Amino acid sequence: MLSKRPYLVPAFYDWIVDQGHVPHLVVNAGADGVMVPTAFVEDGHIQLNIGPNAVRDFHMDRSGISFEARFAGQPERIYVPMHAIRAIVDRDTGQGATFPDEPGETFPDAEGASAPMHPEKPTAKKGAHLRAVPDNGADQAIDETTTNEKTGRSDRSPDDDDPDDPPPGGGGKGGPSLRVIK
Known part of the structure; x- marks a missing residue:
């Protein structure tokens, strides 16, 4: 089992x-x-x-x-x-x-087959990598939203709002920042 x-x-x-x-x-x-x-x-x-x-x-x-x-x-x-x-x-x-040992207990490997994994070969996750980009004032050129001068509201639809979007101005104190680009 x-x-x-x-x-x-x-x-x-x-x-x-x-x-x-x-x-x-x-x-x-x-x-x-x-x-x-x-x-x-x-x-x-x-x-x-x-x-x-x-x-x-x-x-x-x-x-x-x-x-x-x-x-x-x-x-x-x-x-x-x-x-x-x-x-x-x-x-x-x-x-x-x-977790006490149980009779007949088997352990799946990383792919799901029932076999032990050898410790000399731990696998690393492959995934997305992030890179810091210096804030050089290019936010205006990249940002596709415009603001209505009369109302001060953005022309972005509610579907475009992303709670993970960083605030304007980068990482603060002149440091690098990460930005979600759709």
Whole structure:
């Protein structure tokens, strides 16, 4: 039977982060494929802060979790396969889920097949990349909206309004800004 961990761990992670709290993993450090600093292992387990402010290059899929974190000031590359996760908890409230081993439990790989993933090949998400563009006053040339001089209202329709559009003037204090261009 497929394990519940690959489905529940991301759900609990999102729930904890959405509350503004800090998610922690309890990991079986002796499990196959686990890459953690052994100096911080206690009684065969390690507790990892996986909050967005504590890690870099965080990636979670059905096969495991990988990220970079600092331990005693030294950066370490971490990989935790799903089968090694014993619990995910909210550091602030203690709420979360524990995962005992179940007989016949199988773990899907990143593509959905039931197979373990090899830790030396953690995959990175491919997605959109953002680039800072200096604000050189070109907003007027790019912005297609015009303002009616009598009413001071824009000729943009309500459908054109995007709550994610940045305010005019760029990133403030002369810094770079990001802008949604339709």
